[in-house]
Amino acid sequence: MRRRRDFRELADEVAREIEAGALRGGERLPTQRAFARRRGIAVSTAIRVYGELARRGLVVGEVGRGTFVRAAAPHPGGAALTEGPPRPPGSQPPGLRSPDVRSPDVRSPGLRSPDVRSDVRSPGLPSPDVRSPDVRSDVRSPGLPSPDVRSPGSGPGPAMVNLELNYPLVEGQSALMARALGPLARADVLLEATRPAAPDGTAAAREAAATVLARSGWRPDAGRLLFAGNGRQAIAAALSSLVRPGGRVGVEEVTYPLVRAIAEQLGVRLVPIAVDEQGMLPDALAAAHRTASLAAVYVQPTLQNPLSVTAGAERRARLAAVIRDLGCRVVEDGTWGFLAEDAPAPLAALLPERVIFVDSLSKRVAPGLTLGMLAAPADHLDALARSLRSGGWAAGAFALEAAVRWVGDGTVETLVAAKRADVEVRHGIVRERLIGPGPGPGPGAGAGAGPGAGAGVKGRFRIDPRSYYCWWELPPPWRAETFVAAAAARGIAVTPGPAFAADGQRAGQAVRIGLASPPTEVLAWALDTLVDIAVGEAG
Incomplete structure (x- = not known):
């Protein structure tokens, strides 16, 4: 029948x-x-x-x-956004990279627009209002003037090349993303797609997120995934669910700056843990816990920001053993791990009962329309969901739908491949313009290999060839704050080391240089200028 x-x-x-x-x-x-x-x-x-x-x-x-x-409506004339960032005349629109300055043997792969299916419908998902937390994205040291950050030549006032922000975009990205989002603008879909969503999203979103998070033989259980608006909100929700006000959280002594801002908001204390060329030292973590109990640990085992260090398999096993003995929970941040395809399995694979694994689409795709993802132990899902709801940190349905489409049609996979190629190009520029001949970063290509460190009249550099940032320990007599001010006077914004210190003190006289945001020819000019400042001006 x-x-x-x-x-x-x-x-x-x-x-x-x-x-x-x-x-x-x-x-x-x-x-x-x-x-x-x-x-x-x-x-x-x-x-x-x-x-x-x-x-x-x-x-x-x-x-x-x-x-x-019905004929498709023509694109209206004029700007699509009510207000967009100014660009220099003749410059490329956002999302397109200039290919002028590239290593001759390294090219980004062409980005093809894949076929996009329109058979993914968004269910209505009632949920509380979703609010963004008041978490600052500014990572400059207190007391330093905020530079007027613009693209070169983008209007009146001082032009500033921004090497603080670090959001990689690649050629063709805008068109690739747009194809998948087109069906969401349909009249029968848009209303449902713009509703709030529950912390556990949709079944399709959980499967898509499990695909994104999978690495090195580990794939999280899709039934144990929750969603936040972005990576920062995911970290805030995880720490809020684990640590009461006044509690102690162990972190790498030099760490992601926004963790400091989140800790201040939550009223928790960060405890700096010593690091080496493979990141957090297990013995130092145990010693800190003996001094006073740690409620949780925040750690970045792969391409740690800002040092670019990656823990090897043995280090991860030792760290997992110590954490198991201590009995505390872990927030593992894997945001930059997608660039290190050969990194060992995450701590979440070794300690699934203790680790909340946090990641997002902000670096893989784009920061403005992103999604925070959390893989949590089964016995902690309810507490984490309550934290997401009470903080207003749950993701919206539109971001969930966009993620499902970008993962399903291959957009995320294509962008990841392109950004891995792009970081090779930028690392070549760093080697040529900043580090120069002589001792320099080692290959850093094997699992567990830490970043190389070149030293000389320019100081000491820590960078992994797979990383979009460089840690520069300045040559004497430079201090971080005076170098930042000198760079700003020449039109370049860099981040002082103390902004990354868990206690505001342990970073030494260093700066972090973000490599992802400017076009390659602008990056090359900026690095040349920074070298001129370091070796040619008195600190």
Whole structure:
């Protein structure tokens, strides 16, 4: 017996034909009776299909003439955004990189727009209002003036090349992302896609997130995934669920600056833990816990920001053993780990009962439309979900839908490959312009290999070839704050080391240089200028 087909299913088929271009704008559809005969359905079902297509805004009926595919609305003239960042005349739009300055043997792969399916519907997901937390993205040291950060030549006032922010974008990225988002603008989808969502998102989003988070033989259980608006909110929710006000959290002595801001908001104390070329020292962690109990540990085992260090398999096993003995929970930040394809399995694979693994799409895709992902122990899911709700940190449905589409159509995978190639190009520029001949970073390519450290009249450098940032220990007599001020006077913003110190003191006289944001030719100029400052001006 033939299965009776639902009119919505048939409408979906026609919608896909319209989207694929098989049915063009202005084209006349067959009569409802002819449509019914071709599809083997009742005329009454065909009438409902045409009504559904009209409700979606895909077709329009004209009395006496028939039903026609609605022509796509032309793009309006002028700027699409109400206010966008100024750009120098003739510069490329955001998302496009200039290929002028590249190592001759390293090229970013071409980005192809994959086929995009439109059969992913968003369910309505009631949830509390989602608010962004008041977490600062500023990582400059207190007391330093905020530079007027602009693209070179982008209007009146001092132009500033920003080597503080670190968001990689690659050529063709904008078009690649746009293809997947197009179906979300449909009238029948947009309302549902812009509703708030529950902390556990949707089944499709959980499966997509599990695919993104999988690495080195580990794949999280999709049933133990929750979502935040971005990576910062994911960290805030995780720490809030683990640590009461006044509690102690062990962190690398030089760490992600926003963890300090989050800790201040939550009223928790950060305890600096010594590090070496593979990151956090297990014995130092145990000693800190003996001094006074740690409620949790925040750690970045892969391409640690800002030092670029990566813990090897043995170090991770030793760290996991110490944490198990201490009985505390861990927030493992894997934000930059996608660049290190050969890194060992995360701590979450060794301690699934103790680790909340945190990651996001901000570096893989883009910071403005991102998604924070948390893989948590089964016995902590409820507490973490409550933290996401009470903090207003849960993700919205639109971000969940975008992530599902970007993962499903290959956009994320394509962008990851392109950014791995891009970081090779930028590392070549760093070697040529900043570090120069002589001792320099080692290969850093094997699992557990730490970043090399070149030393000389320019100081000492810590960088991994897979990393988008460089830690520069300045040559005497430079101090971090005076070097930052000298760089700002020459039109370059860099971040002083103390901004990364867990206690504000242990970073030494160093700066972090973000490599991802400027076009490659601007990066090359900026690095040349910083070298001129370091060796040619008195500190």
